[in-house]
Amino acid sequence: MQISDINNPGDRKKLLLALALGLVAILFLWWTFFGFGGTSKPTVNRNTQNPNQTSGNLPAANSAPIQTRDVLKIPPLEQLRPVSYVVTPPSGAEARRNLFVYYEKPPVVAMTSVATPKPTPPPPVLLAAVSPSSVYAMTDDFTVEVTGDRFTPQVRITVDGRELPTRFVGPQQLSATVPAAMIANAGARQVIVKSPDGKLYSNSTMLNVSPPPTPNYTYIGIIGDKRRVRDTAILQDKNSREILNVQRGDVLGGRFRLTSISDNELVLVDTTLKIKHTMAMTTDQSRGSGPQSRPTPKVDSEDDEP
Numbered sequence: 292m293q294i295s296d297i298n299n300p301g302d303r304k305k306l307l308l309a310l311a312l313g314l315v316a317i318l319f320l321w322w323t324f325f326g327f328g329g330t331s332k333p334t335v336n337r338n339t340q341n342p343n344q345t346s347g348n349l350p351a352a353n354s355a356p357i358q359t360r361d362v363l364k365i366p367p368l369e370q371l372r373p374v375s376y377v378v379t380p381p382s383g384a385e386a387r388r389n390l391f392v393y394y395e396k397p398p399v400v401a402m403t404s405v406a407t408p409k410p411t412p413p414p415p416v417l418l419a420a421v422s423p424s425s426v427y428a429m430t431d432d433f434t435v436e437v438t439g440d441r442f443t444p445q446v447r448i449t450v451d452g453r454e455l456p457t458r459f460v461g462p463q464q465l466s467a468t469v470p471a472a473m474i475a476n477a478g479a480r481q482v483i484v485k486s487p488d489g490k491l492y493s494n495s496t497m498l499n500v501s502p503p504p505t506p507n508y509t510y511i512g513i514i515g516d517k518r519r520v521r522d523t524a525i526l527q528d529k530n531s532r533e534i535l536n537v538q539r540g541d542v543l544g545g546r547f548r549l550t551s552i553s554d555n556e557l558v559l560v561d562t563t564l565k566i567k568h569t570m571a572m573t574t575d576q577s578r579g580s581g582p583q584s585r586p587t588p589k590v591d592s593e594d595d596e597p
Contacts, residue, residue, distance in 0.1 A: 416441050416493035418484050425499040428477045429566050437465045437484060439493060445486045450498065454487070477502040503566050506547045508535070510557050510572045524552045 417440040426433060437448055444459040448467040455467040465484065473480070477500050485492035512525035514536065526535045526543070535543075542548050542562065551558035557570040 414493050416446060416484055416491050418482070418493035418496055421482050421496050421498055424497075425501055426474055427503040427564055427566070428474055428500050429471075429503055430474060430564055431471050433469055435467055435469050435482075435498070437467075437482070438463055439465075439484065442484065443486070443491065446484050446491055446493075447487065449483050449485060451480050474500045476500070503561065503564055504546070506543060506559055506568055506570060508543060508570065510570045511574075512572070513552060513554060522552060524549070524557055526557075 418437060419439040420437075422436045422438070423433070435448065435450075440463055442459065442462050442465055446459075446465070447454045447457045448465055449455070450469060450473060453473070455469065457465050457467045460466060480498040480500060481495050482498050483493055483495045507529045508526040509529060510524060511527050511534075514523040514525065522538050523536050524538075526537055527533065528535065537543065537549055539549055539552060543559065546562055547559040547568065548562055549557060550560055555572055557572075559568045559570065560566070561568065
């Protein structure tokens with residue numbers, strides 16, 4: 292075996308490294324078995340606390356007493372006992388207050404009391420009916436009769452707010468004359484009976500004013516020449532489109548009498564209502580064939596005739 296040379300630098304380094312490793316091994320073994328400055332036996336952390344003592348508010352697990360021989364002889368059902376378990380909720384931190392949220396007082400709503408309307412008392416005078424209840428417009432003066440109850444000589448018949456000279460017939464009947472100017476146009480008229488001072492008044496009723504019937508014809512021409520009096524008019528029925536030749540004095544439709552003929556218009560009078568109707572000549576009316584459809588030549592007036 293070759294012996295290392297101490298004088299050799301390489302062998303010297305190897306020898307020093309071997310001594311260092313041996314020393315480290317010896318220190319590690321000493322620390323493992325004996326330690327450095329402490330006892331050789333490890334200490335055991337034993338709980339010296341009383342086993343029957345509870346930690347905090349929780350009950351101890353071994354708080355029950357040790358069972359003896361006499362206790363073991365008791366039947367199991369008799370050994371049952373209620374367990375007292377008290378739980379204390381953990382205390383939490385107080386909630387933080389939001390500085391931007393604040394209590395707002397609700398607005399006060401004023402309670403308004405609505406008074407119950409009182410029923411309207413019945414009028415002191417009763418108006419039952421008006422005769423006639425319907426008339427035609429553009430007719431002459433007519434007499435209206437009012438029936439009811441509790442009439443007095445002081446009350447008057449009022450039509451659309453206008454008092455009429457009233458004749459007191461009795462406590463149940465009054466009469467008055469309605470002028471033609473009040474029924475010149477169609478429509479409804481309010482009729483009421485009341486006194487001039489307004490103390491006596493009645494309920495109201497309506498007088499209907501209907502439009503009068505009108506001739507259902509069209510004036511389309513006239514027949515005549517200079518030597519003859521032009522007393523024949525050409526009319527056309529609007530419903531049947533029939534052409535009619537009528538003269539003065541003729542009655543159309545059993546109701547309208549022809550009283551005047553001219554180049555511009557006709558005048559008819561209602562034989563029942565005595566209402567005058569004027570009918571203008573129509574030149575743009577479509578006409579059929581035949582001599583009656585030819586336009587009437589313009590002639591001199593009747594005053595120029597010799």
